[in-house]
Amino acid sequence: MSSKARVLIVEDEIKIAQLLSDFLQADGYATDMLHDGAQVIEHVKSEAPDFILLDVMLPNKDGLSLCKEIRQFSEVPILMLTARVDEIDRLMGLGFGADDYVCKPFSAREVVARVHAILKRVKQVPKVQDESVLDYKNVSLDENKFLCLVSGQKVELTPVEFNLLRTLMSRPGQVFSRAVLMDNSYKDARIVSNRTIDSHMKNLRGKINAHQENDIIHTIYGVGYKLE
Numbered sequence: 606m607s608s609k610a611r612v613l614i615v616e617d618e619i620k621i622a623q624l625l626s627d628f629l630q631a632d633g634y635a636t637d638m639l640h641d642g643a644q645v646i647e648h649v650k651s652e653a654p655d656f657i658l659l660d661v662m663l664p665n666k667d668g669l670s671l672c673k674e675i676r677q678f679s680e681v682p683i684l685m686l687t688a689r690v691d692e693i694d695r696l697m698g699l700g701f702g703a704d705d706y707v708c709k710p711f712s713a714r715e716v717v718a719r720v721h722a723i724l725k726r727v728k729q730v731p732k733v734q735d736e737s738v739l740d741y742k743n744v745s746l747d748e749n750k751f752l753c754l755v756s757g758q759k760v761e762l763t764p765v766e767f768n769l770l771r772t773l774m775s776r777p778g779q780v781f782s783r784a785v786l787m788d789n790s791y792k793d794a795r796i797v798s799n800r801t802i803d804s805h806m807k808n809l810r811g812k813i814n815a816h817q818e819n820d821i822i823h824t825i826y827g828v829g830y831k832l833e
Contacts, residue, residue, distance in 0.1 A: 615671070657683045
């Protein structure tokens with residue numbers, strides 16, 4: 606690697622954390638380790654790591670709660686480490702914001718490969734056109750102010766909902782596939798399922814339609830979505 610990306614390893618099993626650290630450092634990454642969930646948020650805010658390996662089961666604060674909290678202020682890529690198969694659907698489908706997961710026991714080499722692949726993909730995410738204010742019918746979107754107005758009423762959107770709407774409003778009438786919507790809505794290029802995009806879109810439509818009668822977001826079955 607030409608420059609060292611810093612990876613935060615949050616794992617309460619010290620031997621596993623050290624093993625991951627050794628393999629990551631051998632591949633050119635810088636690493637930090639934490640073993641207590643209560644220390645994570647402050648560290649992420651102050652140190653701004655480039656990537657987080659986050660165990661689900663942690664003392665004092667679990668990984669799922671931490672992932673969701675981190676997503677309130679950061680889009681840093683997060684790879685979850687889990688020994689619980691029943692957590693996988695929750696991780697990937699219910700909005701915790703993880704980019705990917707690996708199940709224990711895992712190969713340290715596989716984890717390093719996942720980190721490298723996700724960071725590489727982050728750099729390749731295509732961007733939509735750069736207008737700070739977009740208007741379409743009764744909807745106005747101001748990126749600089751993170752403000753959405755529908756029929757003159759302020760509508761509270763999550764970052765993902767805001768980016769979904771921004772992509773659609775950048776080219777009204779054009780059909781966007783779920784893959785393109787994913788790339789333009791998650792700036793860190795996390796991996797999510799189609800059902801996750803559909804869930805976010807359902808919530809977005811509900812918020813917009815609460816302030817106007819006509820549904821401007823249309824589903825093109827088997828393809829994606831468009832604004833019309």
